[in-house]
Amino acid sequence: EPEVTQTPSHQVTQMGQEVILRCVPISNHLYFYWYRQILGQKVEFLVSFYNNEISEKSEIFDDQFSVERPDGSNFTLKIRSTKLEDSAMYFCASRRRTRDKDTQYFGPGTRLTVL
Amino acid sequence: SQQGEEDPQALSIQEGENATMNCSYKTSINNLQWYRQNSGRGLVHLILIRSNEREKHSGRLRVTLDTSKKSSSLLITASRAADTASYFCATANAGGTSYGKLTFGQGTILTVHP
Numbered sequence: 604e605p606e607v608t609q610t611p612s613h614q615v616t617q618m619g620q621e622v623i624l625r626c627v628p629i630s631n632h633l634y635f636y637w638y639r640q641i642l643g644q645k646v647e648f649l650v651s652f653y654n655n656e657i658s659e660k661s662e663i664f665d666d667q668f669s670v671e672r673p674d675g676s677n678f679t680l681k682i683r684s685t686k687l688e689d690s691a692m693y694f695c696a697s698r699r700r701t702r703d704k705d706t707q708y709f710g711p712g713t714r715l716t717v718l
Numbered sequence: 719s720q721q722g723e724e725d726p727q728a729l730s731i732q733e734g735e736n737a738t739m740n741c742s743y744k745t746s747i748n749n750l751q752w753y754r755q756n757s758g759r760g761l762v763h764l765i766l767i768r769s770n771e772r773e774k775h776s777g778r779l780r781v782t783l784d785t786s787k788k789s790s791s792l793l794i795t796a797s798r799a800a801d802t803a804s805y806f807c808a809t810a811n812a813g814g815t816s817y818g819k820l821t822f823g824q825g826t827i828l829t830v831h832p
Contacts, residue, residue, distance in 0.1 A: 634818055646761070646806065646822040658817040694761060698818050705749055705768075705810070707820060711760035 605629045607710035609695050615716045616685055624680045624713045626695030634698040635678045636707065637670065639663070639691040646694065652678065685717045724807055724823040732831050737794040739826040741807030742787075748810045750783060751820065752792050755804045764792075764805075769812065799832045 608627045616622050628635050637649040650660045652670055669681045678697075682689055692714050696707040724741045731737055741750070749768045753761040767774045767783045767790065774781045780793040794801055804827050808820040 636819070638820075638822075645824045646808075646820075648819045648821065651817045651819055653817055659819055692758075696820075700818065705818070706751065706763050706766050707818065708763060709753070709761040714758075 607695055607697055607708050609693075609710035609713050611713060612711065613714045613716070615718065618687055618717055619684050622682050622685055622715065624682075624693050624695075624715070626678045626680075626710055627676050628678055628695065628697030629699070629708060630676070632697035632699045632708075634658075634700060634707075635670075635672070636696040636698070637680045638694045638696065638709075640694065640712075641688075641691045649680075682715075685715075687717050690715055690717045724805070724826045726826060727824065728827045728829070730829045730831065731797060733797060733799055735797055735830075737797050737801070737828055737830070739792045739805050739807075739828070741790045741792070741823055743790075743807075743809045743821075743823075744788060745809070746812040747785075748812045750781075750790050751808045751810070752779075752781060752790075753806045753808060753822075755806065755825070757803075761806070794828075797828075797830045799830050802828060802830050804828070 610625045635652040638646050640646045648661050650664045651658045667683045671679050692712045694712045695710045698707045747769050751766045752764040755761050765776050765781050767781050778795045783790045804825045806822050806825045808822045
């Protein structure tokens with residue numbers, strides 16, 4: 604069964620550095636998402652992406668964050684200047700949305716640690 | 719309480735028993751989905767129930783939805799030690815501007831003792 608994949612599984616970075624988290628959504632899906640989960644807390648929506656543009660974003664998704672779909676397969680989340688509070692598990696998800704299916708499928712996550 | 723609140727926060731049962739988790743939400747929804755997360759791992763989709771459905775089954779899982787009370791329940795029958803995980807409900811809001819954003823609850827930590 605097709606899966607969403609994410610790389611790297613764990614990223615350690617210094618405060619102020621830029622990081623790029625990568626995702627390969629399921630190939631025939633059209634909607635793409637990033638969520639994050641701070642340790643011990645609930646999963647929070649960051650951004651949705653459809654038709655090559657951001658369709659919705661949360662207050663967390665400020666100017667330090669950006670998303671891109673540089674080719675037909677990858678979907679990336681960039682954090683320009685990381686802060687300690689950006690340390691979290693970041694999940695990518697994709698969705699196709701048909702008459703019968705509306706499920707979001709999540710990747711295994713990237714654990715980001717900002718030192 | 720916030721959108722997608724589960725209770726109980728933690729549930730501890732013996733293998734073979736049934737586990738019931740509840741979820742409440744505040745806004746009108748398009749659908750409600752249940753996910754499972756093993757410690758430190760990704761989210762695994764379990765089941766989706768649409769706003770016009772009242773009950774759905776998948777294997778040992780049974781989900782109910784009461785839109786008048788804005789609540790849902792997840793029942794796992796004949797639980798196994800391997801069911802030990804955190805369980806989250808997530809709602810997709812109704813409305814034309816929604817592109818399927820999910821709002822998650824705090825989750826229920828289920829522990830099944832062998």
